[in-house]
Amino acid sequence: MSLFFVSHETCRLHRAPSSHPECPERLQAIEQALDRSSLGQRVVRLQACPANREQLERVHAPEYLDLVEASMPPPGQWDMLDTGDTYLCEHSLEAARLAAGAVVMAVDRVMETPGSTAFCSVRPPGHHAGRRFGMGFCLFNNVAVGAAHAMAVHGLTRVAIVDFDVHHGNGTEDIFRHEPRVLLCSSFQHPLYPGTGADTRSDHILNLPLHAGTDGPALRSAMKARWLPVLEDFAPQLVMVSAGFDAHVDDPLASFRLVEADYAELTEMIMDLACRYSRGRVVSVLEGGYDLPALGRGVLVHLKVLAGGELV
Numbered sequence: 001m002s003l004f005f006v007s008h009e010t011c012r013l014h015r016a017p018s019s020h021p022e023c024p025e026r027l028q029a030i031e032q033a034l035d036r037s038s039l040g041q042r043v044v045r046l047q048a049c050p051a052n053r054e055q056l057e058r059v060h061a062p063e064y065l066d067l068v069e070a071s072m073p074p075p076g077q078w079d080m081l082d083t084g085d086t087y088l089c090e091h092s093l094e095a096a097r098l099a100a101g102a103v104v105m106a107v108d109r110v111m112e113t114p115g116s117t118a119f120c121s122v123r124p125p126g127h128h129a130g131r132r133f134g135m136g137f138c139l140f141n142n143v144a145v146g147a148a149h150a151m152a153v154h155g156l157t158r159v160a161i162v163d164f165d166v167h168h169g170n171g172t173e174d175i176f177r178h179e180p181r182v183l184l185c186s187s188f189q190h191p192l193y194p195g196t197g198a199d200t201r202s203d204h205i206l207n208l209p210l211h212a213g214t215d216g217p218a219l220r221s222a223m224k225a226r227w228l229p230v231l232e233d234f235a236p237q238l239v240m241v242s243a244g245f246d247a248h249v250d251d252p253l254a255s256f257r258l259v260e261a262d263y264a265e266l267t268e269m270i271m272d273l274a275c276r277y278s279r280g281r282v283v284s285v286l287e288g289g290y291d292l293p294a295l296g297r298g299v300l301v302h303l304k305v306l307a308g309g310e311l312v
């Protein structure tokens with residue numbers, strides 16, 4: 001089976017004026033981990049194309065897209081899209097279009113190639129970006145752009161998004177709040193940034209707020225109890241993943257206690273679901289993960305399972 005690895009070097013040009021956890025070195029850590037593994041020879045590398053306006057407008061308001069374009073600073077300067085943490089440099093718009101376009105490309109390839117999966121190694125991340133806002137390091141909601149593309153172009157009517165980033169996928173929830181063709185499952189530490197999601201009541205948005213200190217076995221058993229029966233009833237035609245690796249025990253921004261083996265087991269659960277309902281189709285998209293060694297190792301075990309086994 002094929003594992004597509006979609007990225008673009010320009011995603012590394014988006015950077016903050018000073019030290020910041022969401023940094024270009026994150027993608028480098030993933031590349032290095034992949035290059036040191038035999039898997040590096042087996043993935044099919046694809047160069048992302050930028051998402052176009054029509055693809056972005058499926059999930060973002062035109063006024064918001066205009067605002068991002070108008071906010072781009074001149075070369076050598078920086079701007080902020082919200083207070084404090086969502087910065088813009090001269091390359092940010094291009095990087096954000098490529099990050100969203102990578103997911104569109106991944107959806108197309110996985111839909112066209114039986115038995116394939118894809119991982120988008122992109123930044124800026126996306127799951128905090130809503131229909132009319134960017135926040136939490138996120139400009140465009142990459143996974144949402146891909147899910148909307150899968151529905152609009154491939155005619156899918158049941159797309160599951162599993163978000164195991166340690167933060168609530170509030171932007172994805174905002175975008176698909178009234179879209180029952182998407183089943184969104186988001187697990188997150190609560191309370192923690194952005195502070196949303198614990199009181200959501202919806203048939204197609206399954207939030208799983210868990211306390212600081214949650215480890216892999218506790219997270220998996222909560223997912224199996226709360227998500228799996230609904231996911232099985234939903235029978236997704238495509239499984240998408242907001243793959244954040246900031247629930248790792250070494251991550252500086254949160255206090256979950258996952259280790260590499262937990263990411264392998266989470267990914268096995270997702271692959272098992274996809275094999276039973278979605279012809280094995282999985283499109284996974286990088287979100288958070290701020291301890292560089294843990295990010296590299298976590299993505300590598302995730303990729304090994306997406307590639308069809310061969311666990312570390």
Ligand SMILES: [Zn+2]
Nearest residue numbers: 165167246288
């Ligand atoms: Zn996160």
